[in-house]
Amino acid sequence: VASVKNPADSHQHPIEIDALIVGAGPVGLFQVFQLGLLEIKAHVVDVLPYAGGQCAELYPHKPIYDIPALSVCTGRELTDKLLAQIAPFGAAFHYGQQLTSFEKQPDGRFLVQTNKGIVFCTKTLFIAAGVGAFLPRTVNLQGLDRFYGQQLIYPNTGTASSVYADKNVVIVGGGDDAVGWAFRCCAGFGDASDASEPKARSVTLVHRRDVLQASPDKLAAVHALCEAKKMRFLAGQLTGFEENNGVLTSLEVCGIDGQESQVPTDALLILQGLSPKLGPIAQWGLDMERKQLRVDTETYSTSEPGIFAVGDINTYPGKKKLIVCGFHECVLAAYGAAAIIFPERKVPLQYTTTSPKLHQLLGVIPAAD
Ligand SMILES: Cc1cc2nc3c(=O)[nH]c(=O)nc-3n(C[C@H](O)[C@H](O)[C@H](O)COP(=O)(O)OP(=O)(O)OC[C@H]3O[C@@H](n4cnc5c(N)ncnc54)[C@H](O)[C@@H]3O)c2cc1C
Numbered sequence: 001v002a003s004v005k006n007p008a009d010s011h012q013h014p015i016e017i018d019a020l021i022v023g024a025g026p027v028g029l030f031q032v033f034q035l036g037l038l039e040i041k042a043h044v045v046d047v048l049p050y051a052g053g054q055c056a057e058l059y060p061h062k063p064i065y066d067i068p069a070l071s072v073c074t075g076r077e078l079t080d081k082l083l084a085q086i087a088p089f090g091a092a093f094h095y096g097q098q099l100t101s102f103e104k105q106p107d108g109r110f111l112v113q114t115n116k117g118i119v120f121c122t123k124t125l126f127i128a129a130g131v132g133a134f135l136p137r138t139v140n141l142q143g144l145d146r147f148y149g150q151q152l153i154y155p156n157t158g159t160a161s162s163v164y165a166d167k168n169v170v171i172v173g174g175g176d177d178a179v180g181w182a183f184r185c186c187a188g189f190g191d192a193s194d195a196s197e198p199k200a201r202s203v204t205l206v207h208r209r210d211v212l213q214a215s216p217d218k219l220a221a222v223h224a225l226c227e228a229k230k231m232r233f234l235a236g237q238l239t240g241f242e243e244n245n246g247v248l249t250s251l252e253v254c255g256i257d258g259q260e261s262q263v264p265t266d267a268l269l270i271l272q273g274l275s276p277k278l279g280p281i282a283q284w285g286l287d288m289e290r291k292q293l294r295v296d297t298e299t300y301s302t303s304e305p306g307i308f309a310v311g312d313i314n315t316y317p318g319k320k321k322l323i324v325c326g327f328h329e330c331v332l333a334a335y336g337a338a339a340i341i342f343p344e345r346k347v348p349l350q351y352t353t354t355s356p357k358l359h360q361l362l363g364v365i366p367a368a369d
Helices: 026-037 053-057 075-089 178-185 215-226 280-283 325-341 357-360
Strands: 014-023 042-045 093-095 098-106 110-114 121-127 133-136 170-173 204-206 233-245 247-255 258-265 267-270 274-277 292-294 307-309
Touching: 014 026, 014 292, 014 325, 026 053, 026 325, 026 357, 042 121, 053 075, 053 247, 098 280, 121 325, 170 178, 170 258, 178 204, 178 215, 204 247, 204 258, 215 233, 233 258, 307 325
Parallel strands: 014 042, 014 121, 042 093, 121 307, 170 204, 170 267, 204 233
Antiparallel strands: 098 110, 110 121, 133 274, 233 247, 247 258
16 A cells, blocks of 8 residues: 655645545545546545555554455455555545645635645545544653754654764654664664665664564564664653754653663654544534534535535444445445535436446446547
């Protein structure tokens, strides 16, 4: 489920579209399909660098048993199958973007903005935001944020590691990712067996517990590097920092044994995993009930006509947070959107089995000229 950079993301002007989906979880993906059957092309925004939502982030390798006609599939397999199923509809994916604000235009459309500055002008908006945007867990240390983006980094799959060559690197986290980064910084950034590869000047791994949760091979590598004094592992928390002319120079770590250490720091990499945060959607003025968006069950419209909410983010009497329920919601929400996008058109129900029109849209027979 690879991340693909969308060329439209360098766009300076609003991207004018019919439908924007917030969230590339299973329900957001199936919304693309249902819109596609009604000839509505969708754009999809997700803060993660890949599709799948909770399925990809929380349980990619666990089996799911209650997807109709799939007796068992993992979270990742379901995501891959959904991506394959929606491929004919050519949705545009904008990964690594958090949707932050929307503004209703006099013509009824919505001006919607991401934290990376992309602006969409859309006729309909689908909120498939699940339990919230998956954002990196931060370090709770007052004032540290001012180094964000320069010396304080939340690395992801696209982060270049070679920029840390000859730097004092502090890595916070105790999982596979944190340990993997510590290993890369110590062992060089390219071919680990090549002694001439640039390496970090010093590497300190800080985790709040004295047990790391990484695969046995990575743990063995870290242990060997610590023994060889090529890296340090400190079990404790960041409690302070020093700076010089706005440049972070060192971090203070208070160990679980109460011992304090001052660690020279040029780069601070935070790798404590992701946690979902509803974020700005809660401030959009839509009707909510306990952090979920209230919808009507005819079209899954929110309190704002033109804005639909599907999947785990919505609530209504009898709501069950299951993928199959979200899939059903997508069907009715797509019809609700079609009435707004094509007000002059009657949109009949058609079967994918028998409709030549749907076969064309699905690409199973060539499109008529
Ligand atoms: C361990 C576990 C096991 C489960 N097993 C099952 C099961 O067996 N069967 C079943 O039916 N269900 C299961 N579920 C529940 C199921 O995963 C959810 O119902 C489903 O993922 C909801 O899909 P969604 O698309 O609504 O939201 P999500 O999967 O949560 O996806 C929402 C996406 O929206 C993105 N997003 C949110 N806000 C923003 C924003 N402002 N800007 C950009 N992106 C944003 C998030 O990053 C995320 O990728 C399980 C859940 C868990 C945690």
